[in-house]
Amino acid sequence: MAKLLLYLLFLGLLPVAQAPNTQQMKKDFTAAFSKGDTSPLQNYFKGFVNVNIPGNNGFFSETKAQWLLQDFFKKNKVSGFSLKEEGFAGVNYYFIGLYHSHQTRWNIYFLFSPGNNGFQIQQIDIEESDS
Numbered sequence: 001m002a003k004l005l006l007y008l009l010f011l012g013l014l015p016v017a018q019a020p021n022t023q024q025m026k027k028d029f030t031a032a033f034s035k036g037d038t039s040p041l042q043n044y045f046k047g048f049v050n051v052n053i054p055g056n057n058g059f060f061s062e063t064k065a066q067w068l069l070q071d072f073f074k075k076n077k078v079s080g081f082s083l084k085e086e087g088f089a090g091v092n093y094y095f096i097g098l099y100h101s102h103q104t105r106w107n108i109y110f111l112f113s114p115g116n117n118g119f120q121i122q123q124i125d126i127e128e129s130d131s
Contacts, residue, residue: 022093025119026086029095029110036078038070044112046120053126065124072126076101093119098129105129 028040049065051058056068063109087094089111097108109125 013090022086025093025112026058026083026095030083032079032108033097033099033108034078036073036076038066038073041069041121042066044119044121046115046117049121050123053124054128065121068126073111076104092122099126 025044028044031040032038045062045066048059048060049062051060051065051068053068053072060068064104075112076099078099078101083095083097085094085096092112093112095108095110095112097110099106099108105128107125107127107129109123110121112119113122114120
């Protein structure tokens with residue numbers, strides 16, 4: 001009976017162990033945009049990424065996508081960042097934030113999809129905010 005309870009306990013914990021570490025993803029995302037540095041997101045760039053950044057739209061390799069985001073940071077030095085929303089959309093996880101650069105505000109949208117080795121960046125959208 002004890003073995004059966006231990007087995008059921010183990011099965012009950014298995015989904016929790018496989019769940020994405022959304023708190024770490026949130027921490028990394030917030031750190032990247034608060035500092036204007038792609039380094040905290042480096043482990044999430046895997047494969048091709050759909051990038052929509054002013055002047056650059058399309059599917060890019062992980063290296064090019066990371067470079068484009070870093071170039072955005074260089075051209076638009078961070079003066080503030082706030083995370084507005086996060087959550088699941090099906091199996092994907094998203095973040096929405098507001099990035100301040102000098103007198104310009106940018107809406108930031110990131111979509112992460114599950115992969116073989118954890119979540120990966122699937123889409124990056126950055127657009128100038130109207131407000």
